[in-house]
Amino acid sequence: MESLACKQDGYLGHESVRGGDGFGITVSYWRDERSIQTCKSNAHHKIAQKLGNERWYDALCVRIAKVEQSYGRPNS
Numbered sequence: 001m002e003s004l005a006c007k008q009d010g011y012l013g014h015e016s017v018r019g020g021d022g023f024g025i026t027v028s029y030w031r032d033e034r035s036i037q038t039c040k041s042n043a044h045h046k047i048a049q050k051l052g053n054e055r056w057y058d059a060l061c062v063r064i065a066k067v068e069q070s071y072g073r074p075n076s
Contacts, residue, residue, distance in 0.1 A: 004044050010035020029067070036064060 005011050010031035018024035030036045039045055053060060 004042065004048070005039060008035065008039045008042070010038065033064070 002014065005014065005028060012029040012031060014026060014028040016024065016026040030039070
């Protein structure tokens with residue numbers, strides 16, 4: 001999905017982590033809601049989502065949120 005997403009108009013980047021128990025989270029960032037909807041309607045995305053539900057994930061949760069502000073300092 002990463003290689004597909006990064007080619008989509010409006011894609012800004014993503015962050016992903018996975019624990020030793022296999023639990024993981026990926027956050028992707030998009031310019032606007034229209035960009036998200038365009039990616040979701042992509043045929044390759046739909047196939048990957050179907051395979052994910054059938055083969056790879058016991059559970060799946062999608063949240064769409066608007067980031068109003070982000071700040072901090074980079075890891076050294």
